[in-house]
Amino acid sequence: MHQLENTNVGIESLESQSAVGQSSVGIPSSKVGMWVFLSGEVLIFGGLIITCVLFRLSYPQWHEFSGETNALTGSINTFVLITGSFTIVLAHKMVDERNLRSAYLYIFLTIISGLLFLAIKAIEYAGEIEHGYGFHSGPFWAFYYGLTGFHAVHVFTGTVINTVVLILISRKKKPGNPGSLVENAGLFWHFVDIVWVFLLPLFYLS
Amino acid sequence: MESIITIEDAHTEHQGFIRRYIFSTDHKVIAIQYLITALIWALTAALLALFFRTELASPGAILTPESYNASVTMHGAIMIFWVAMPLLIGAFANLCIPLMVGAKDMAFPGLNMLSYWVFFISSIVLFSSFFVPGGPAPFGWTIYPPLSADPRFTGAKMGGILFLFALILEFASMLMGGINYITTTINLRTRGLSMMRLPIIVWMQFIAALIFLLSVTPLVAGVGFLLLDVIVGTSFFRVTAQSQGDPLLWQHIFWFFGHPEVYVVLIPGLGIIAEVFASHTRKPIFGYKSIVYATIASAILSFVVWGHHMFVSGMNPSLSYPFAVTTIAISVPFSVILVCLALTLWNGSIRFTSSFLFALGSFVAFIIGGLTGLFLGAQVLDVYLHDTYFVIAHFHYTIFPSVILASFAGIYYWFPKMFGRKMSESWGKVHFWGTFIGFNIFAFPLFFLGIAGGPRRYYDITHIDYLRHFQWIHVLSTVGAILLIASQAPFIINFFVSIFKGKQAERNPWKATTLEWLAESPPPHHNWNGMVPIVVNDPYEYSPEEEREDFKPQGILISREEVFREGTDAPIGKH
Numbered sequence: 112m113h114q115l116e117n118t119n120v121g122i123e124s125l126e127s128q129s130a131v132g133q134s135s136v137g138i139p140s141s142k143v144g145m146w147v148f149l150s151g152e153v154l155i156f157g158g159l160i161i162t163c164v165l166f167r168l169s170y171p172q173w174h175e176f177s178g179e180t181n182a183l184t185g186s187i188n189t190f191v192l193i194t195g196s197f198t199i200v201l202a203h204k205m206v207d208e209r210n211l212r213s214a215y216l217y218i219f220l221t222i223i224s225g226l227l228f229l230a231i232k233a234i235e236y237a238g239e240i241e242h243g244y245g246f247h248s249g250p251f252w253a254f255y256y257g258l259t260g261f262h263a264v265h266v267f268t269g270t271v272i273n274t275v276v277l278i279l280i281s282r283k284k285k286p287g288n289p290g291s292l293v294e295n296a297g298l299f300w301h302f303v304d305i306v307w308v309f310l311l312p313l314f315y316l317s
Numbered sequence: 318m319e320s321i322i323t324i325e326d327a328h329t330e331h332q333g334f335i336r337r338y339i340f341s342t343d344h345k346v347i348a349i350q351y352l353i354t355a356l357i358w359a360l361t362a363a364l365l366a367l368f369f370r371t372e373l374a375s376p377g378a379i380l381t382p383e384s385y386n387a388s389v390t391m392h393g394a395i396m397i398f399w400v401a402m403p404l405l406i407g408a409f410a411n412l413c414i415p416l417m418v419g420a421k422d423m424a425f426p427g428l429n430m431l432s433y434w435v436f437f438i439s440s441i442v443l444f445s446s447f448f449v450p451g452g453p454a455p456f457g458w459t460i461y462p463p464l465s466a467d468p469r470f471t472g473a474k475m476g477g478i479l480f481l482f483a484l485i486l487e488f489a490s491m492l493m494g495g496i497n498y499i500t501t502t503i504n505l506r507t508r509g510l511s512m513m514r515l516p517i518i519v520w521m522q523f524i525a526a527l528i529f530l531l532s533v534t535p536l537v538a539g540v541g542f543l544l545l546d547v548i549v550g551t552s553f554f555r556v557t558a559q560s561q562g563d564p565l566l567w568q569h570i571f572w573f574f575g576h577p578e579v580y581v582v583l584i585p586g587l588g589i590i591a592e593v594f595a596s597h598t599r600k601p602i603f604g605y606k607s608i609v610y611a612t613i614a615s616a617i618l619s620f621v622v623w624g625h626h627m628f629v630s631g632m633n634p635s636l637s638y639p640f641a642v643t644t645i646a647i648s649v650p651f652s653v654i655l656v657c658l659a660l661t662l663w664n665g666s667i668r669f670t671s672s673f674l675f676a677l678g679s680f681v682a683f684i685i686g687g688l689t690g691l692f693l694g695a696q697v698l699d700v701y702l703h704d705t706y707f708v709i710a711h712f713h714y715t716i717f718p719s720v721i722l723a724s725f726a727g728i729y730y731w732f733p734k735m736f737g738r739k740m741s742e743s744w745g746k747v748h749f750w751g752t753f754i755g756f757n758i759f760a761f762p763l764f765f766l767g768i769a770g771g772p773r774r775y776y777d778i779t780h781i782d783y784l785r786h787f788q789w790i791h792v793l794s795t796v797g798a799i800l801l802i803a804s805q806a807p808f809i810i811n812f813f814v815s816i817f818k819g820k821q822a823e824r825n826p827w828k829a830t831t832l833e834w835l836a837e838s839p840p841p842h843h844n845w846n847g848m849v850p851i852v853v854n855d856p857y858e859y860s861p862e863e864e865r866e867d868f869k870p871q872g873i874l875i876s877r878e879e880v881f882r883e884g885t886d887a888p889i890g891k892h
Contacts, residue, residue, distance in 0.1 A: 134504050134505075135503065135510075136503055136504055140425070140501075140505065141425075143503055143504050144496050147495075147530065151492060151496075151534045154531050154532075154534035155537060155538050159535075162570075165566075246549050247559065248560075250552070250561065253545075261538070
């Protein structure tokens, strides 16, 4: 069987489900589960994005609409999200170095980046609705609201996850390995980030 | 560390009724919850079938055209999403995977519990759709727009919305389950259990969970967008004055899921058949590796065949050639699996228990389903046979064996492990023959109705000249359906009586090799009573030459101290 150093094996209450108390492949179950979950998420957004691209190819007037979206706030939001990804990586590094205080700070900054993104997105939506573009204004706007809205739901979920992780690891009684928690939250956050990198050209630049 | 385990196990022994049987995180309890919910749904959907089959036999007798549409839709949708999935994926994966890989529970027991309760809520939402104004969804289980996207067409706005919501919840529930099955299979295998020593059913459940995860996710988004069409009035899937949606897009998204889905419910069924065949023929599975590789191949191919559902949909006709080729190609790996199963029977010393009869019946009936699939996979023939009763007959010959017959085989087989008692064999055989004969009388004549050009979905064929004299086929088919449904009575009685009054089962009533038979019947919470199962053999070592017994169990139970003492690679003391 596989050799395994148990020092870094995720949340113990989960690991102990294996009768011999070890992970068969040497990766914490929580991380395996997160990757499995993300592979499903990739297919959700993959399907949506492919559909969107197919629609864009069959609608020559698509670019007129994408000119109406605010590329400036879109770019600022990209910057905000990628900064958040950077800070969560730093948080994971700090947890590994047992520097919990800095880790709290970096997770907090990631939460702020998520909230900032949502705020800017809300302002953007408000402006577009004011210009009379709603869900009904043709396929571009339906896809725009559908996909960015679904993505915003993910940003919100990620922010909630980060908040929960921050509360969990800052409490005295630890539920398990904080490194594993932060790493998994970070995986989800990176995913949300990558999706946005696909949405930006699709709706703001095409 | 031994003391910690003892405290933990003692703690779980004293859980209250609610924590132990209702909101339980124990995979075996969750399996039974899934099983019973699915059986209740199966009965509901069977009654719906009884209604519309009676209707087809004597048109105008009991249903209006609207309620006919609704019962056909709900029968299909319930049987696939609320029976097949929770039976094969919910119940058997939950029961088998942790026990057969030698784990104490799933990787994420809490998520597992959540999975069942989300499924339960989806059941309630679906059930409530029967009682809203306009009735339940009538647009067919494939939910094709524009019929489904615009409530004006059917008048069932609320029913449709509830149906779509229930569907999303059901997918979410099965995805949570799937994450558990995949992670558990990858990560919680006990010592000595390499992937190539997994029992076939664990492989099958693992692959089915992967297929489901990767195919259903686009449809989750699709259903969400369809809901926007229905509620908000967007036009992703319908054409309005302002905006051009694409109804064909839904068919692509649906069948990108829909075809892999039939393998999601077929593959675990084949896994059950393999387990039952091996233990009842006292032979190793023929071609273990061939079965595993063939299943992986079919899983990959299953993602590129969906277009064969759309040969007459208006999809670009030149696309139909590649889809026809992949569809014919996917029959190759399945032929490999079926030949391996048939050769497992060869020269076996077969024990004809109810479980084996169901497995054999499933195997035989599925071959008919598989062979008629080739007709529909070739686009030239499909243009003629599409949307006829030939499709209905083919579909029932594939899904009924793989879901219902295989599940019955699995229920009779693992019942002693689930409840610690045995089911009555003689009633089991009555159940089998009634079910098998009833099913064939119901389904086989429909091939001929289809070849004669009998269109599916029609409420009444007696008004159509060329079909009028085929009405007897509908009558015969309905008689078969009534026999089939009536034959479930002995099962229901047998099932519930055996839970309380059946013969006590020993640990290993079938003298089978796989790990679950090392545990007590029923296994306690965390399965192994403080012991540890270690795998020492391949999964199907039946009739070994040198042994006194005719089987070598796959593993042995050893105490925790032994694991700690013996293994340099067992970090168990760290806990």
